[in-house]
Amino acid sequence: MLCPEVWNFPPPKVMESKREHQDIESVQNTVNKNCFYKSLIITCPDEIQPPSSIQGMVSEDTDYYKLSECSLTEFVEPVFIESFVKNGTIYCLTADRNCIIQNCAAITPDGVLTLHILDYIYQTLGFEGTKRPHNYYEINIDLKTIKHKQKINSGLSKLELFDFYIIWKPNNEDICPSSIAKYFSDRDINVTVHSLSIKNISPDITEVPAIKDVDSDELAEWIGMLAQEAELDQKEAYISSYSQPESINALKTTRTSVYIVKGFIPSLLISSLCEELNEYIKSREMDNFWASISLQSDENSLWQWNKSSPKMFQAHDSSCTIFFTQQGHIEYSIGQLKYS
Known part of the structure; x- marks a missing residue:
């Protein structure tokens, strides 16, 4: 019989934060705080493809x-x-x-x-x-x-x-x-x-949750489900089933572009993409419209969690999703040290 203490592992140290009403300068400061990323997901509701300007930034001179x-x-x-x-x-x-x-x-x-x-x-x-x-x-x-x-x-x-x-x-x-x-x-x-690996997904959806109705972590999870091409409308109710967030003010569209980029991605490129998404949002007149960029860190790179912590190599897993809206941007970050 195994000693119970063998399985008494401490939980991982998790850092979670949410910042609302951010301007583009604050968003870029967050992105540029760290240098090395391995993937990003750009989500543009009511689109089949992301704007051509964004596609060009990702595909040109990014080797x-x-x-x-x-x-x-x-x-x-x-x-x-x-x-x-x-x-x-x-x-x-x-x-x-x-x-x-x-x-x-x-x-x-x-x-x-x-x-x-x-x-x-x-x-x-x-x-x-x-x-x-x-x-x-x-x-x-x-x-x-x-x-x-x-x-x-x-x-x-x-x-x-x-x-x-x-x-x-x-x-x-x-x-x-x-x-x-x-x-x-x-x-x-x-x-x-x-070259960067690029994939565009146009999932089958019935509506897009509104950021004003849904918590940032739920919306980030919804984007992750779309990126994984998971089935959102599950007919069987299992304990681990996924339920799409309920949204009273949902965007009435059946189109969403999920643009997935993987590779060695510098913060300079991501900062430029954020600026482009900031301008793109201003051109849309749909009520409650939003777009987002989700970032995944390189797990074995120099990393800084906040301004008061040192930047150093540490095995970690960190993601940040930035939601762009005409009323101000929202940053939702979550991460953990693999060894604390």
Whole structure:
């Protein structure tokens, strides 16, 4: 017979928040607080396809690159810093890593290289860092003002080779973003190009719940059901059955576009999409009309829950749904640490 204490696991730590009457600047600040996302869902009621402007933003110049077996010393090379860090915006994150058991690294748009290093390895590098949970240290290297390059290069060379996802947005529009891929390829690093995965769903519905009648968490769940192409009108009443939210002021339309995008998605793209959705809402005259964007974080990336908490690598699961309305926008976020 098993000891009862074996199954006495503590519940996961869950963070949930809701902010109403937000303007577009507040929404963009929320999105840009973190850099790395893996999926988004754009929901546009009374549409078969999302607006063409949104489709164009997602499909044009959104390729990202994967560097295979790349040394961290590549990122402190003077040519890399001068050509890319100081002349554009970089989003770079270790690929396919588990930050609970593995070293990780990232370059954020401010030009800082952040290392997430196991305690016993950190002790061998000669760096100054900050103690983090689960026997890790965090090391921050500002690439724009780097000093003691030889010492830094020596420490980074002791670490293993990594795979990275990387995107570069040049300051000069005449320069191609793929220049960064050519740079690494010329340095004999294997580079592959990847495109965002895009899918549009037009589910069968009878009406669209109104945001004024339905709680944000219920509406976010309804969007999730549409994205999973689940059956909303279940004929059998099981304990785990899903019931669509009741809405007195529901939008009388049988059309909804659910636009699903997956891949390595930088906050810069999402911020631009939010601005476009903000303008799109103003053009619609249907009563109680809303549109939304739902964001899913990269689980093994630098993450900051709020302004008072530090941004650090932590195994987590976080989603945020932003509802755009003409009366003000609503942010609903929920997430949990996988290991607290």
